[in-house]
Amino acid sequence: MPNSARSLIAGFALSFVSAVAFLGHAPAAAAATPTVTPSAVFKERHSKVLELVKKRADPETLAKEVDQLLDYKALAEASLGGPARYANKCAPRCAEFEALLTKLIRENYLKRLRSDKKYELTIVGEEAKVGGDMRVITNIALTRDGKAEVVEVVYVMHAVGDTWKVEDIITDGVSLAKNYKFEFNKIIRDKGVDELILRLDNKLVELAKKN
Template sequence: MFAARSQIGLMSKHLILMLTLGVCFCLCNSPVLSAENPQTVVKTVADQILKIIEQYPEDIRARRQQIEAIVDKHVDFEAITRLAVGRRWNSLPPEKQMEFTREFSKLLFNTYIGDLEKYAGENITYTNRPVDQGYVVVRALIKDQNGPISLEFFLHLRDGEWKVYDVAVDGRSLVMNYRNQFDSILANGSFDDLFMMLKRRLAQLCGSNRC
C-alpha cells in the first residue's frame, strides 16, 4: 500500500509544513477572494503553531495534539480522501466514508508531523497563479539543503474558509499518488482490505509513540 512512500512522504510533509509557516498568499483581485483574507488567516495559524512548538519543547504529545487541532481547521481532509479514493467513493455508505476519512487524516498527520517540527525554518519564496471562482493555486519554492523543491497548493473556499485539498511537489499530485496506490489495492481486493491496511499502518505509527 505504501510502496511509493518516499515520494508521497515528501508531498505530505510539505502539505502540513506549509500550513504552519508564515505563508504569504499572492492572490489575484477577485470578489470571492476579497471576502476573506487568506494571508491573515495563515499568518495567525503560523504564529499559533510556532508558539506551541516553543511552548512544549519536551512534551511531544501535548504539542502534537494542539498542532493537530489547528491543522484540522485548514486542511480539507474530507476532500483529499474523496479525491484519493476516486470513483468508488460514492458507492461507500456515509459511515464508511467518515471512518476512512478519520483514519486517513490521522495517518497523514502522524506520519509527517515530525517533518513539520524539523523543517520549520526552511527558506521559502512564493508566487501566484491565476485563480477561478472559489479556488486558488499558490506556488512556493522551498530552498532545501538538498536542492530547491517546487510546490503548488490547491485551495478551495468551503463554508467561508480557505482549505487545502491537494498539493503537488515538482508537478506530482499528492492526491493522484494516493489514488494510484488505492486503485492498485482495490483492483485485487475490497475496500475493507484497503481500510485494514490503512489501520495497520496507523497502528504501527502509534506503536512507535508517534501518535
C-alpha cells in the first residue's frame, strides 16, 4: 500500500512516533445494547467532525466531537497489551500516559482530515466479530500529489453504554492496534515507560508547532 495512503487514516502510526493503539479492552459491565447500528453511529460522528474541520471550528468544539467517536481508555490499555497488563506496564505514570495518548490520538486524527484537499468516505457495509465487536468497512477516496487513490479502511467498534466507539483501525489489511502494541512494548522493554512518555510528549509539542 502506498505510504501516502496509509498515512492518511493511519496517521496515528509510528511515522508519528509511537502515538496510539487500539485493541483489547475490559468487557463492558452489563450495559444496554445500542439500538443504533455501528455504521450509523460512525457515519454521524465522522461526518460531524469533517464538517467542523471544514468550518474551522474552535479546538474545544472539535475535541468534544472526536471524543464521541474514539474510546481512549480502550486505546491506552490496548497499546500496552490489554487491561490485564496495562497497570504493570505504565505504573506509576498511567494517568500521564493516558492523557498524552488521548491528546495525540485526537490531534493526529484532526490533522489528517485537515491536510487532504479531497476526501470522500463511503461506507461499504458492516460485519460482526466474535465477542460482539463490529467492523464498519469503508473506502476512502483521496487525492495525493495530484493522484487519485482509494483505500479500504475498516473501523473496529465496540459497544460503550448505549453507543459504539472505535477501538481499532485497519488500513488495507494492516491493524494499527497491532503495530502500536509492538512499538510501545519495545520502547518500554528497552528504555522504560519514562522514555515512552517522553516521546509522546515530544510528539505532541511537534504537532503543536505545525498547527
